[in-house]
Amino acid sequence: MDSKLKVYNTLTRKKELFKPQKYPFVGMYVCGPTVYSDVHLGNCRTFVSFDLIYRYLLHLGYKVRYVRNITDAGHLEGDRDEGDDKFTKKAKLEKLEPMEIVQKYTIGFHEVMRLFNTLPPSIEPTATGHISEQIEMIKQIIKQGFAYEINGSVYFDVEKYSAKHNYTVLTNRLLEDLLTNTRELGGQDEKRGHLDFALWIKAKPEHIMRWPSPWGIGFPGWHIECSAMSNKYLGDHFDIHGGGMDLTATHHTNEIAQSEACHGKQPATYWLHTNMLTVNSTRMSKSAGNGFLPGELFTGNHPLLHRGYPPMTIRFFMLQAHYRSTLDFSNEALDASDKGYNRLMNAVSLLDKLKPSNQSSCDDLLSIQERCYEAMNDDFNSPVLIAELFEVVRMINSIYDGKMQATQKDLAIIKQLIQEFVFDVLGLQEVEYQAHDMSKIIDWIIQIRTEAKTNRDYTLSDKIRIGLHNLGIQLKDNKEETTWSKVL
């Protein structure tokens, strides 16, 4: 199938037709979390965005190898290439082994990803599991002349690199500006140029995470792991490299430099970057202290939250904005998404009850389907897709109410649209109502109320309706039957 998918490429700052280098195979690398603390909602947004992208590529029939790393070593605290990495520091703080920190937050991350219904990546490599690959790559970079060793540490020589390559391809910045504008850092630096960054860092005696290397005992720099692991699993050049926008200027710029220096080519064709989640229009981040933890969001246990929201509501909330736009977080916005999501899912739950007619008064379903594809083909425009799906919601409700007629064929298309776009592509899940036993009990109570209504015993029927409402069950009368849902 001839794909019409267009993706926005940070390298060219344009939307480009997506052409994988070896159809139908697609290699996609996404920078994963640094597991030294709980993932916050902003992190989750990025992974939900790439889950949407992954799901849509799969839906289009591509064979995707999706690699998302776990950073469990080498990510430094502070702004100097010395001192502790985040794990060593956290381990001291919590009086645990660094790998206990890693294990704890990796499990937490996976649990949150599961709640958000993201598909697991094909490969989830860790930095500590690929120390030798990183060392090999550093050796190669030194051999090519783009890195130098000082006192057991190895640094990437940005100045030398920029003489032959464009260091600022991703950001379009002028190198001179970077050189002049970089803030003067306190402390003595052993780097030659202040844009230089560490590939390998000498471990101080008390540093716990340490590995032998040709340059002595140390640990890898933060950027080299992604270059080494993407290369190992996806090769010298793969199709998509993704991550949060905050990684563009530093992490990804350095990744490109390392890969280019080592293999002589750009690591990826398309660079995709997701935008930030904001709170009161300020970026949500760990250091700003305005980061919500998913758990706090689910329970509502946070000073800024009026109540808790289910994971699917939050996923829906994220998908209602385009991945390259900032998304502002507020109770009001989440309330709106919660209701919208429930409206969508209530309609979905009516699908099996729809009765076909001999004639059709539906809107043109095939053109709706086409518009759904157009939306997603336009750089994964999920908000537009959702707008189209609400047209389908309106139709489902109308058919259910008998105000619109649909043929067997119409119903088949509607069901296909819902399955493909609501579940497969958007990755939404139906709210799990109570256990089955509970539904049966409610159905039984509804039956008693229906008998009361037939007998015009409205005192009893109201008592049942109000009583159930107080327990969180909303009854909905219809000419033929009574349905129920959770109180919104």
Next chain:
RNA sequence: GGUCGGGUGGCCGAGUGGCUAGGCAGAGGUCUGCAAAACCUUUUACAGCGGUUCGAACCCGCUCCUGACCUCCA
């Protein structure tokens, strides 16, 4: 200070030259024993000022506001 974005109705959020985005909230109606839901109709927009154009939220200029990156963060 430098670089790059953004300012859309009560809120969130699409849209890049002419055609209803959508969700939530508000108003009216249909249905209904009541309630809810659903459906129909409907009010409040494109930061400001100029310019280009037959025509601009969309292109250009200026002004104001705001965010991100430049230092760890998805």
